[in-house]
Amino acid sequence: MKMKKIMAAVLAVSVMASVAGCSKVKKITHDDFVNACDKMGAEEVDYDDSNDVEDSDLEDGVYCVLDSDDIEDVYSQYDSSSSSGMYGMSAPDFDSVIEAEDMQDMTVFVKMDQNIDDISDAEDLSGLEVNAVIGVHITLTEADMAEEIMGNLADLMDDLDVEVDDLSSDEYYTGKNEGYLKFDIDAEDLIAAFLESETCGYLEMMDAGVEEYVEGLEGCVGVAVYISGENMVIVMGAGVNNAPDYLDEFCGDLGIASPSKLESNAMIAQAICDYVDDTLGSMLSSFAALATSSYDF
Numbered sequence: 001m002k003m004k005k006i007m008a009a010v011l012a013v014s015v016m017a018s019v020a021g022c023s024k025v026k027k028i029t030h031d032d033f034v035n036a037c038d039k040m041g042a043e044e045v046d047y048d049d050s051n052d053v054e055d056s057d058l059e060d061g062v063y064c065v066l067d068s069d070d071i072e073d074v075y076s077q078y079d080s081s082s083s084s085g086m087y088g089m090s091a092p093d094f095d096s097v098i099e100a101e102d103m104q105d106m107t108v109f110v111k112m113d114q115n116i117d118d119i120s121d122a123e124d125l126s127g128l129e130v131n132a133v134i135g136v137h138i139t140l141t142e143a144d145m146a147e148e149i150m151g152n153l154a155d156l157m158d159d160l161d162v163e164v165d166d167l168s169s170d171e172y173y174t175g176k177n178e179g180y181l182k183f184d185i186d187a188e189d190l191i192a193a194f195l196e197s198e199t200c201g202y203l204e205m206m207d208a209g210v211e212e213y214v215e216g217l218e219g220c221v222g223v224a225v226y227i228s229g230e231n232m233v234i235v236m237g238a239g240v241n242n243a244p245d246y247l248d249e250f251c252g253d254l255g256i257a258s259p260s261k262l263e264s265n266a267m268i269a270q271a272i273c274d275y276v277d278d279t280l281g282s283m284l285s286s287f288a289a290l291a292t293s294s295y296d297f
Contacts, residue, residue, distance in 0.1 A: 026255045027228040030107060033137035036253035037063040037109045040246075061111035063135075068104060075100040097152040102141055104230075109135040111246050125213040133237035133246035135254075143177060143229040150179040150227075157181070160271045170262060182224035185272075186264035187217050187240070193266070193273040199280060222247055222259035235259070 037044075042061030045053055047070045053062055066074065075095065112132040119128055154164045164172045164181065172181050191214050194200050200211060218241055225234040233254070237247025244260045251258040 028137065028226065028231055028233045028254055028256070030105070030137055030139055030231075032254065033107055033109075033135070033233065034063070034065075036250060037061070037107075037135070039253045040109070040111055040250055042109060042111060055112075055117075058110055058112045061109070063107055063109040066106045066108070068100075071100050071103050071106055074106075097156060098138075098145075098149055102145060104139040104141050106139075107137045109133075109250075111250070113246075114240075122210045122213045125210070126216050128217065128240050129242055130219070130238055130240035131242045131244070131246050132239075133235065133244075133250045135236075135250055136232075136234040138232040138234075140227075140230045140232055146177045146179050146227045146229075147174065149232075150174045150181070153181055160275055162268055162271045166267065167265075168263075171265065178228050180224065180226050182222075182259045182262065183265045183268050184220055184222045184259050184262040185266075185269045187219045189264050189266040189269040190221070190272070191215060191217060193270045197273040198277040199273070217241060220244055220260055220264065222262070224251075224256070224259040226256070 040061050042063045043057070045057075045062045045064045047064050047066055050064050110133075112130070112134075114130040114132065115128065116130070119125060157164055167181070167183075171183050173179055194214065195211060219239040221236070221238045222244060223234075223236040226232070235247065235251060235254070235256075235258075237244050237250070237260070239245065239247070239260075244258070247260055248258040
């Protein structure tokens with residue numbers, strides 16, 4: 001797993017996630033963020049060496065500080081990979097929310113313990129274990145960008161058929177030079193939405209056997225992004241057949257509440273599955289048709 005690819009993917013997922021910060025939530029500076037990384041036992045990695053990061057390094061935790069040139073490189077790598085499209089799946093346009101030129105610097109933190117390499121087929125899914133956290137601190141070039149970023153995020157969420165007005169006050173807030181959008185999704189809600197999705201139906205038509213093995217999965221995914229003046233912080237993490245301990249611990253070190261403590265949002269779980277249906281549906285329907293067809297020669 002390459003660190004530069006992780007950073008590009010992190011930025012994309014972050015844009016689909018949330019923003020927050022302000023007087024309602026503790027202001028977190030770059031130094032505060034790095035101190036939290038240190039408390040997690042993470043080692044700093046130079047950006048030029050980030051592709052040398054191994055899975056064992058991620059288990060201990062690593063963080064990388066990027067300057068404006070490095071950020072431009074991350075954006076260009078993401079643009080290059082998303083323009084080709086993966087199996088026809090469109091990627092979120094994160095520069096529609098925040099552009100590279102709006103960031104003075106960025107620090108990316110990853111700590112992850114997982115056994116994904118042991119999963120070779122659907123039957124192994126019940127044994128999947130993940131405990132992961134990803135954090136990002138961005139120093140914005142201006143201290144008054146929160147309203148614009150929050151508006152851009154609301155537009156993006158609207159594209160996913162999620163209206164921010166339908167979120168609770170614990171999940172969404174915007175004010176002068178501050179705001180947040182945060183959520184938690186329990187595995188139960190995500191699996192329920194998946195089992196009702198077109199994607200799951202196509203996989204079952206192909207006799208993938210996924211449905212039988214995902215029903216017993218437990219855990220959650222939590223996301224929170226905060227903006228306060230020129231400080232923007234993103235945290236996201238997951239526990240699969242595990243508690244989200246790394247996410248909770250890192251949020252504690254930052255002095256903020258973990259998004260895993262929020263009530264699970266089934267609406268966003270449904271929106272994610274609908275997005276997958278819209279982007280992968282036509283491809284999977286073709287595969288399913290081929291898998292179920294019989295030909296006479």
